[in-house]
Amino acid sequence: MIRFPFHLFAGSSDFPIHMQYGSHQEDDCYLHGHEDFSELVIVLCGEAHHIVGGDSYPISKGDVFVINQFTEHSFVHADQLEICNFMFKPELVFANSYDMKKLPGFQALFILEPHCSQNYHFCSQLKLTAGEFTDAQQRVTDMMNEYTKKEPGWKDYIFSSFCLFCMLLSRCYNTENVSPDHAFLKLADAVAYMENNYSDAISTETLAGIAGYSERQFLRLFKSVFATTPNLYIVNLRMKKAQQLLKAADATIGEIAWNCGYDDQNYFSRVFKKHTGMTPSEYQRIL
Numbered sequence: 001m002i003r004f005p006f007h008l009f010a011g012s013s014d015f016p017i018h019m020q021y022g023s024h025q026e027d028d029c030y031l032h033g034h035e036d037f038s039e040l041v042i043v044l045c046g047e048a049h050h051i052v053g054g055d056s057y058p059i060s061k062g063d064v065f066v067i068n069q070f071t072e073h074s075f076v077h078a079d080q081l082e083i084c085n086f087m088f089k090p091e092l093v094f095a096n097s098y099d100m101k102k103l104p105g106f107q108a109l110f111i112l113e114p115h116c117s118q119n120y121h122f123c124s125q126l127k128l129t130a131g132e133f134t135d136a137q138q139r140v141t142d143m144m145n146e147y148t149k150k151e152p153g154w155k156d157y158i159f160s161s162f163c164l165f166c167m168l169l170s171r172c173y174n175t176e177n178v179s180p181d182h183a184f185l186k187l188a189d190a191v192a193y194m195e196n197n198y199s200d201a202i203s204t205e206t207l208a209g210i211a212g213y214s215e216r217q218f219l220r221l222f223k224s225v226f227a228t229t230p231n232l233y234i235v236n237l238r239m240k241k242a243q244q245l246l247k248a249a250d251a252t253i254g255e256i257a258w259n260c261g262y263d264d265q266n267y268f269s270r271v272f273k274k275h276t277g278m279t280p281s282e283y284q285r286i287l
Helices: 006-010 104-119 130-149 154-172 180-197 204-211 215-226 230-248 253-259 265-276 280-286
Strands: 002-004 017-026 029-034 038-052 055-060 063-067 073-088
Touching: 002 006, 006 017, 006 073, 017 038, 017 130, 017 154, 029 038, 038 130, 055 063, 055 073, 063 104, 104 154, 104 180, 104 215, 130 154, 180 204, 180 215, 180 230, 204 215, 204 230, 215 230, 230 253, 230 265, 230 280, 253 265, 253 280, 265 280
Parallel strands: 002 029
Antiparallel strands: 017 073, 029 073, 038 055, 038 063, 038 073
16 A cells, blocks of 8 residues: 655645645545545545545545544545545644543544544544535635745644634534444543543543443443553543643642642652653753
8 A cells, every 4th residue: 555655745744734625536546545644634525435444435525534644545436526635743733732632523533533434334424514514615715825825924824723623623523413333433422521521530430421331341442442541541631731730830739739630749749750750840840
């Protein structure tokens, strides 16, 4: 399989977003993968069959889906297919997100769907309504104009506009009415709950109940998608928040420990050092 690197499209790797329009007829898009980036696709008009993970699914105007790196895909039987491709590096684009990751739709669209399309029989669930599509099309046109003209400040404009676009698409995603065949998308509700309540004591039983699984099923599915356990996922959330608060330097270490869900400051310091290699005090001193 051919794997394309990001710089082949963007020309360089110093900015983590590249966007372009694509037109396809018949079978002119051969099977390929992405070496170091993900791709957000908006179907603007026409139709085709999307080959992904060895399966074929129909796509048409208003469909939105994300393809992660290493996932092979192509379009076949295309009939006047017009799309907009956002090629981006998620580890950079979403690194400093404040609360987008707290949306179930974000977890479904950008995390769960790409994983499941690569590993299971799955087709995208996000189909924009007429009003949502009109808004999306206008935003795409605006971003493309800015990306093409490259006037002073265009990188910040594109970066902020793309993050806003991802947030709005996440809001459009409804995780409440998923079909039984795609019930694993309910994991998104559990992950969003963790993102919103990481400082609280959260049991696996609670998370499994939110997702609609037994504890055993939930643990298995969660680990298959996130390559970690729910408990470690929460610890990572707490440590990311702790680092943000330590950088702000407007609270004591005891207050930061409390805000991150730790009653015992000494225990918090031990967990922090295990996670970062430094104590909270040492971390503050190097900032």
